[in-house]
Amino acid sequence: MNHFPIEAFFAVLAGMALAPLNLGVINKVKAFFAGRKGPPLTQLYSDLAKLAGKGAVYSRTTTWIFRFGPAMSLATTVLALAMLPLGKTSALVAFPGDFVVVAYLLGLGRFFVILAALDTGSSFEGMGASREAKFSAIAEPALLLSLLAVLTVAPHEGLTPISAASSALFGAAWLAAVPVLCLVAVALFIVLLAENSRIPVDDPNTHLELTMIHEVMVLDHGGPDFALIQYGAALKLWVTSCVLVAVLIPWSFSLTGANALVGMIGISALAVAVGLVESSMARLRLTNVSQLLTAAIVLAGLAALLALSGALS
Amino acid sequence: MNVVAEFVLVVLVLTDLAVLATSRLTTCVRLVAVQGAVLGLLPLVLRWPTFDLPIGTLAVSALALKGIVFPWLLLRTMRLVEIRREAEPYIGYTLSMVVGVLLVAVSAYLSTQWLPVSAGNAERFFLVGALAMILTGMLVVVSRRKAISQVLGFLMLENGVYAFGVVFLRETSLLVELAILLDVFVAVLVMGVAVHRIQRGFEHIDVDQLSALKG
Numbered sequence: 001m002n003h004f005p006i007e008a009f010f011a012v013l014a015g016m017a018l019a020p021l022n023l024g025v026i027n028k029v030k031a032f033f034a035g036r037k038g039p040p041l042t043q044l045y046s047d048l049a050k051l052a053g054k055g056a057v058y059s060r061t062t063t064w065i066f067r068f069g070p071a072m073s074l075a076t077t078v079l080a081l082a083m084l085p086l087g088k089t090s091a092l093v094a095f096p097g098d099f100v101v102v103a104y105l106l107g108l109g110r111f112f113v114i115l116a117a118l119d120t121g122s123s124f125e126g127m128g129a130s131r132e133a134k135f136s137a138i139a140e141p142a143l144l145l146s147l148l149a150v151l152t153v154a155p156h157e158g159l160t161p162i163s164a165a166s167s168a169l170f171g172a173a174w175l176a177a178v179p180v181l182c183l184v185a186v187a188l189f190i191v192l193l194a195e196n197s198r199i200p201v202d203d204p205n206t207h208l209e210l211t212m213i214h215e216v217m218v219l220d221h222g223g224p225d226f227a228l229i230q231y232g233a234a235l236k237l238w239v240t241s242c243v244l245v246a247v248l249i250p251w252s253f254s255l256t257g258a259n260a261l262v263g264m265i266g267i268s269a270l271a272v273a274v275g276l277v278e279s280s281m282a283r284l285r286l287t288n289v290s291q292l293l294t295a296a297i298v299l300a301g302l303a304a305l306l307a308l309s310g311a312l313s
Numbered sequence: 314m315n316v317v318a319e320f321v322l323v324v325l326v327l328t329d330l331a332v333l334a335t336s337r338l339t340t341c342v343r344l345v346a347v348q349g350a351v352l353g354l355l356p357l358v359l360r361w362p363t364f365d366l367p368i369g370t371l372a373v374s375a376l377a378l379k380g381i382v383f384p385w386l387l388l389r390t391m392r393l394v395e396i397r398r399e400a401e402p403y404i405g406y407t408l409s410m411v412v413g414v415l416l417v418a419v420s421a422y423l424s425t426q427w428l429p430v431s432a433g434n435a436e437r438f439f440l441v442g443a444l445a446m447i448l449t450g451m452l453v454v455v456s457r458r459k460a461i462s463q464v465l466g467f468l469m470l471e472n473g474v475y476a477f478g479v480v481f482l483r484e485t486s487l488l489v490e491l492a493i494l495l496d497v498f499v500a501v502l503v504m505g506v507a508v509h510r511i512q513r514g515f516e517h518i519d520v521d522q523l524s525a526l527k528g
Contacts, residue, residue, distance in 0.1 A: 016525060179319040291334070291407045298330060301414045309421050309441065 011086035011260050018264070019238040020044035020231065022271050024199075029275025044234060051223055057219065061121040069116025070221060070228035076109035077235045084242040087249050087263020090184035099147045102243075103140065106195070106236070113229070117217035128216030131286070135201065135213065138293040139194045143243075145154070145300035146184045146191070150247050151306035153177040180310075183303035185248055189273075190296035192240045196233065198274055200284040200292065211283065241267045317358060322442040324351055325476070326417055329469060332343045333409045335508025336398045338461060342387045345468055348446075352472055356479050359439075360490040375475065378494055380524040383468060383501050387461065390505040395514040396461055413449050420444030439480045446473030460511060460518040465506045471497050 012235035024032040031038020058066065080102045082092045092097075114133055153176075194201045197214035206212055217228045245266035253259050284292060328348040356368050392395075404412065420428045424440040435446025450470025454463050471493075476489050511518050 152360060176316055179314060183323065219359055263470050291410075294407045294410060295334065297415045298410050300324065302323070302330075305414075306323070309425060309438075310319070311326055 005090065005092060007089050007256055007260055008085075008092040010257075011089050012082050012092050014237065014244070014264065015086065015238050019234040020048065022238055022241070022267060023169070024236045024272040025268055026275040026278065029272050030279050033275075035278035043192050048227045048231055050113065051230070052224050054223035056221075056223035056225050059120060060118070062119050062220075065112075066116050066119040066220075067225065069112045069119070070232065072112035073109035074228050074232040076105045076112075077239055079230050080105045081235060081238050081242070084239060085246045085263075086242060086260050087245055087266055088253070088259040089263065099151070100144075100223045103143055103147070107136070107140065108238070109232070109236075113217060116221075118147045120220045122220065125217055125219060127153075128213055130219060131213045133160050135194055135289060135293060138290055139191045139296065142293065142296035142300045145297065145304045146187045146247075147243075149180055149184050149300065149307040151301035152304065153180050177307075180307045181247060181304045183299045183306070185244065187300035188240075188244045188247065189298045189302065190292060190299075191279070192237075192244060193274070194289075194293055194296075196237045199278040200281050201289050203283045206283075211286065230255050237271075238267065241270045244270060248297070298312065316439045318436075321351060321355065321358065322438045324348075325442045325472075326445050327393055329445050330410055330413045330479050330524075332453065332469065333413045336402075336406060338391055338396060338399060338459070338465075339388065341399075341462070341465055342384050342391070345465055345472070346384035348469070348472055349383065350376060352475055352479075353380055354367055355476065357457065360481065366456050371479075371487060371490055374491065374494055378498055379468075379472065379475075382498065384461065386501055386505050387464065388459075391461060391493050394461070394518055396459060396518060399462050402462075403447060404452075409456055412452060415446040416448040417441070420448060427461060436480050440475060443473045443476035443480065446470070448473075454480060457502050458519050458521050460504075460508045460520050464501065464505055464508065467513070468497075468501065492496075499521070 015294040021041055021044075023044050024039070028038050028041060042310060083094065083098050083102050083105075085091045110132065110253065114129040117129040117132075144280065193199070197204055202215075203211065214233070218226065221229055244264070245263055249262060249266055253262070327346045328351075335341055335344070338355065349484055353372055356375075356485060357364070358374045360368060400408065421441045424444055446503050447470050450466050450468070450473055452468030453469055455466075457463060475490070475493070480494070508518055511523070515522070
């Protein structure tokens with residue numbers, strides 16, 4: 001490293017600045033299909049500013065874990081963001097095997113949100129925490145198997161960081177890996193919907209007690225804490241989109257900034273896709289969610305099998 | 314070539330896994346029809362761009378039988394016996410999907426490590442698909458209760474056998490393949506009638522209740 005990785009640094013900053021906007025894109029798409037005008041694209045920024053200006057109320061039941069949770073979830077997501085490439089840029093932090101760390105950083109953040117929810121002592125929040133833990137436990141193998149498949153088809157030596165693997169995947173190699181990548185894309189998309197509590201796994205707008213998953217866990221957070229949670233959720237959507245976009249984009253440019261730009265376009269396109277899914281589908285019955293997530297595992301497993309048997313022969 | 318082979322393999326295996334995961338029998342029949350159509354085109358894809366009459370005959374007859382006639386017969390039987398869904402399979406839908414992937418893994422292992430056949434890279438992929446289809450077909454046969462699902466499982470199994478035969482068509486005779494197609498046609502016809510008779514005789518087609526002999 002003889003020069004400062006300006007593009008990677010810019011990618012992280014862009015992610016932190018634009019993540020709330022990404023959520024605005026989803027809401028705009030949903031509003032368009034519902035025939036409404038919808039909230040402005042920058043709605044979440046205003047929400048965050050409003051929440052940050054408020055004071056927080058803490059129940060006497062809660063301990064330091066309740067205050068620690070939101071900050072921890074945001075911190076782990078920012079760390080994961082720094083380790084992921086934006087499109088085909090190289091990641092700011094990269095080392096062999098970093099994709100496992102990314103997967104478990106997201107897991108750690110979720111763990112603290114769950115702990116904070118349990119810390120309120122509300123049985124209602126406990127229910128949401130239990131659902132979140134269950135579904136994320138099923139989504140995790142799908143994510144790891146997908147990454148395994150991608151790392152196997154990408155030409156690399158030894159344990160390569162996902163950034164290097166994905167930047168090696170373009171042109172002819174990308175074309176040869178299309179079947180695997182299609183499977184991985186579908187699996188990762190389902191994981192993205194599940195991780196970010198989107199329809200058909202969870203409805204971010206619902207406040208109906210029987211069906212909530214993520215929203216129920218953050219009911220007792222208020223003011224700045226809730227701002228951290230909201231911002232962390234937006235950033236998590238950006239981070240999981242980064243994984244999918246890095247896998248899917250087939251071109252790599254030598255021009256500085258072009259890769260990051262293509263990556264951001266890809267992430268917006270993904271937000272539009274999420275909006276389309278949300279406008280056209282209903283939420284799945286809670287018992288069927290685990291079947292959907294198992295389907296994601298199955299697709300990712302098939303992709304990994306295909307990639308591995310291709311690598312062996 | 315390899316990409317096309319992988320794509321076909323993925324479509325074939327995915328249709329099988331989708332059948333394992335669905336309870337609506339109409340959807341299952343449609344999925345098997347799609348699989349049959351892809352299999353019908355398989356001999357042409359494998360020998361692209363060369364083309365000769367025997368292969369064409371095989372492709373057209375397989376496409377017609379597996380893609381159109383069998384699904385039509387099955388849908389007709391389902392209309393007659395008024396069955397829409399598989400009620401309670403012995404192995405649940407989610408679990409059988411997972412078992413399905415494990416079977417794909419087993420067939421991948423078998424076809425690369427065990428089978429004493431000399432196959433190229435693309436052909437090896439088809440071998441994996443063929444074995445997986447045979448195994449998942451068997452899984453459907455043993456894990457479902459309705460007689461109509463078992464016919465479906467038999468068809469999936471036969472699709473696997475057909476794929477296996479097509480990949481090694483140079484070594485087996487075309488006549489054998491065509492004869493097998495005819496056999497399966499007769500079998501599906503007879504099973505359709507049999508399912509209908511069972512329905513008329515017992516007012517259900519739940520094979521679970523057909524295991525004990527009355528003496």
